[in-house]
Amino acid sequence: QVQLVESGGGLAQPGGSLRLSCAASGFTFSSYAMSWARQAPGKGLEWVSGIYSDGSDTYYADSVKGRFTISRDNAKNTVYLQMNSLKPEDTALYYCRKGRGAFPFEALYEYDYWGQGTQVTVSS
Numbered sequence: 037q038v039q040l041v042e043s044g045g046g047l048a049q050p051g052g053s054l055r056l057s058c059a060a061s062g063f064t065f066s067s068y069a070m071s072w073a074r075q076a077p078g079k080g081l082e083w084v085s086g087i088y089s090d091g092s093d094t095y096y097a098d099s100v101k102g103r104f105t106i107s108r109d110n111a112k113n114t115v116y117l118q119m120n121s122l123k124p125e126d127t128a129l130y131y132c133r134k135g136r137g138a139f140p141f142e143a144l145y146e147y148d149y150w151g152q153g154t155q156v157t158v159s160s
Contacts, residue, residue, distance in 0.1 A: 038062040038149045040132045045154030048122050052158070056117040058132030058151055066090065066110040069135030071147065072117045074128035074156075084130070085117060086140025095140055100126075122158045129153040 044056040056072070071086035085106040086095045094106050105118040115132060133147040140146075 038134065040134060040149055040151035042130065042132045042151040042154040045130060045156045047157045047159065048119075049160050050122060050124060050158055052122050053118070053120045054122065054156060056119065056130055056132075056154060056156070058115045058117075060113045060115070060132075060134065063134065065113040067138065069138055069140035069146075070106075070108060070115040071133050071135065071140045072106065072115075072130055073133060074126075074130045075153075076125075076128040079128075081131075081144065082128075083142045083144075086135075086142070087115065088140060089135075089138035093140075095142075119156070122156075124158050127156060127158050129155050 039061045041059045048054050068089050072084040074084050075081045084097050087106045087108050091108050103121045108115040131153045132151040134149040136148050
C-alpha cells in the first residue's frame with residue numbers, strides 16, 4: 037500500500053525558510069520520480085518541482101526557481117523541499133506526489149499517488 041506523508045509545513049515570515057519532508061512507503065522509492073505541487077486558496081493546482089528517480093536531475097517552476105531546492109534520500113525513502121526567501125504568494129497546501137515513471141513530468145496524470153498535504157503560510 038503506497039503511502040506518502042508530508043511534514044514540515046507551518047507559518048513563516050516573508051524572507052524566511054521552511055523545509056518540507058515527504059516520507060514514502062509501499063513501493064520501490066528509488067525507481068520513481070517524485071514531485072511537489074501546491075494549491076493556494078481559490079486557485080488551481082500548481083506544479084512546483086520534480087526530481088528524477090535517482091536524484092540526478094531536478095526541475096522547478098519559474099515561480100520558485102532560485103528559492104526552492106528539491107532533493108531526495110533514496111536510502112530513507114524521503115523527498116525534501118527546502119524553501120528559502122519565502123513570499124506571501126507561496127502560501128498554499130503543498131502536496132508530495134509519486135510519479136508513474138522515473139522522469140518528473142509536470143502533467144497531473146503523470147502522478148498516481150499523492151500525500152494528504154502540508155500547509156505553508158507565509159505572513160508577517
